[in-house]
Amino acid sequence: MEISSGKPLELSDKPIFDKYLNKFPPNISELTFSNLFIWKNYYDFLFLEWENHIIIYAINFFKNWGKSIAGNNDSIFFLPPIGLTPEKIILKLFKELENLEIHRVPEMVMKKLHTEKEFERLNLRVYEDRDNWDYVYEIKNMVNLPGNRYRQKRRWLNKFLELYNYDFHVISGDLIKKTLELQLEWCDVTECQGN
Template sequence: MLQTTLIDKEISINDKGCFDKYFETSHVLASEMSFTNLFMWKDHYKIRFGIINDFLCIMSVRDISNPFCFFPVGDYNRREELKKTIETLKEYFTSEGWKLVFSRVTKQQLKIFDDIKIEYNATEDRNNADYVYTVKSLSTLAGKKLDGKRNHINKFKKLYTYEYEEISPSNIKDCKNIVEKWYRQRVQSSDETLLHEKIANLGLLENYGILGLKGGLIRVYGEAQAFTVGEQLNQNTVVIHLEKANAEIRGIYTIINQMFINNQWLHMEYVNREQDLGVEGLRKAKLSYNPDHLIYKYTIEVC
């Protein structure tokens, strides 16, 4: 008999093993679909989860926006069970007075809706499309389109004495200080998401070891000025969860990006640097690295 009980449970660090087990059964592409990302943002998005028919079902139930689900995670060869899982989710959402909406759905997942004959309306969500680059491109910054990036690094190397080191328990505090400084520089902004981002970043750093992450830090004249954190998303892709630096030091973002790839991820094929959220400056910056492709996502309303 199929399990059709929705467990409306909050995420804790102890759930990592459960999430990892399900993520390993499917070749996830979207940057959101990792335990680290969901754990970081669990309070901001009010993430809840349950297991239905051996599919991991993850929801966001924020008060200020409509609740939504991520696409269930599990063995997609079990199409009949997946269809029943979506039907159970619809019953649950209806009982709460909500429409069943799936967010951050990839093209590959969209096709599954068609295969299992679920009726839906789809809207492209360009602001949440992930930017994916080849490891080779970010490692070498070769080619005319990336001339400017190489120039930034060359100028940085001429102007500053610096050193790169892996993130470890001995320098986590330095990373936290960079986050705090980043926040103080922007705290007068009316954008409340800055505080949520700070909390998410510090939560990641507090649990860095347990989450099994990799990271790199750059010191300039001995002082920590930039750091970045990522992990393997799927068999051939690393996802970058976090990158913070002193923007007053020209070229430091470019060099931390390149050095992290060269020191930790040369065995991978792709780098997912997440979305631009519709922020014009961020979109321009991500496009300037000449992405190999974008992972387009959709918002799905089940009929």
Template sequence: MLSIDDFKPLDLEDKPLFDRYYKKFPPFHSDQLFTTMISWNDYAHYHYTLIKNHLIIMTIINNQVQFRNPMGRHDREICYQVLKLAKNVESNYSLGFIDHTSKVYLTKNFPKLEFIPQRGYFDYVYLSSELAKLEGEKFRKIRNRLNKFKKKNIYTTEDISKENMEEVRKFLKRWCLWRDCESDKILKNEKKAIIYSMKHFFDLDLSGLVLRVNEKIEAISVYEKMDEETVVIHYEKGSPYYDGIYKAINQEVAERVCTKYRYINRESDMDAPGLRQAKMSYRPHHLVKVFAVNKKNIQF
């Protein structure tokens, strides 16, 4: 029987295991990516176990334990064991990040479960070709701000590399000063995640782009392959002194990836109103919806 003691803390050395597993069962949500988990590990305390070729993730945030739905082919016995664990931990929503297909399966096999949409964790997925071209009336306002930026500024772009990594780190320090990261819990943890990602940029097989204005880095984007059709944007940061710079770095990345990837996953909005408005303004192709289970309805 599955026990909480079967879960081990996530470590950078586990990346090859996750790479092999995701070749068989590609992740459906950005939170499942190894980069996301290892970079945010100081905040979410990720643990995992493998049982009968099912990968199960557990997080501990503010002493609240939450399990992820088992990844792999649906198996009623494995689901039962995870639900039993979720029933006995101190957390109201102890099973989360359940995708639509798994929700249908669980509803059929455990009809008493109640599913709560985790709106703040819905991933925003866009057509890469649309973000690259920005054509049509629906992108008019974005195009206008982008064009104003291009008229006012001469900029260049280049890949993030070992040669410019130190400059990237200095830019991120400036960005955190601009945003006053230390005053906000989420930004403070995001700062830690970014620092970790950049420290292990090449270990994690990440890609990235820098945008220079007057030869100085003023925006960056960090991304990686999620599956054969999708690239996920982990971080996108820009200087507050250049209106439209986020529009520029967004389009530049889209132009680079659109020939290889159909979709761009720009992760979730964490229930931040301004961030939600910004992500919706780019007209997502679809949202990757996820659900949590209310513990009181876990009955057998």
């Protein structure tokens, strides 16, 4: 894989991602296009198609922001490949490249990796990254925000209610069209295509 052939993530790349994500829905929130797009400037994501997978990586993430688990800030930050056999692509990446870390690998992919003979031969280490696990809240807790655990969320909600005159609308029917128009208008104003 030629790491220098990656390109920055742009809104116009969504159809490429849709092609893969529709066939291989992500198990983690980080691999949705909207999430990747929102975080693209922070991570400085690059991507490329390689062996029928999308490869997403950030060359300077550890130098600029993150903390390398291996302690090597020259490592390249990768997300799990998107495609039919991400475990096989992960092994190929480790064979072809030096100084890389693959973060947020779903448990299902990890289980498949452990069955690969090459996994042991490469002597790869796996670390749990609890700070980046996806989380799920119980609906009743989000409705009521009970106890000390949700005190800060209650404060944020109360501050919002105090400061803003808001309306709540379910997005359906005609509002879908208006929402898309607003998104395009916002994109024109903020020049999001070139940003």
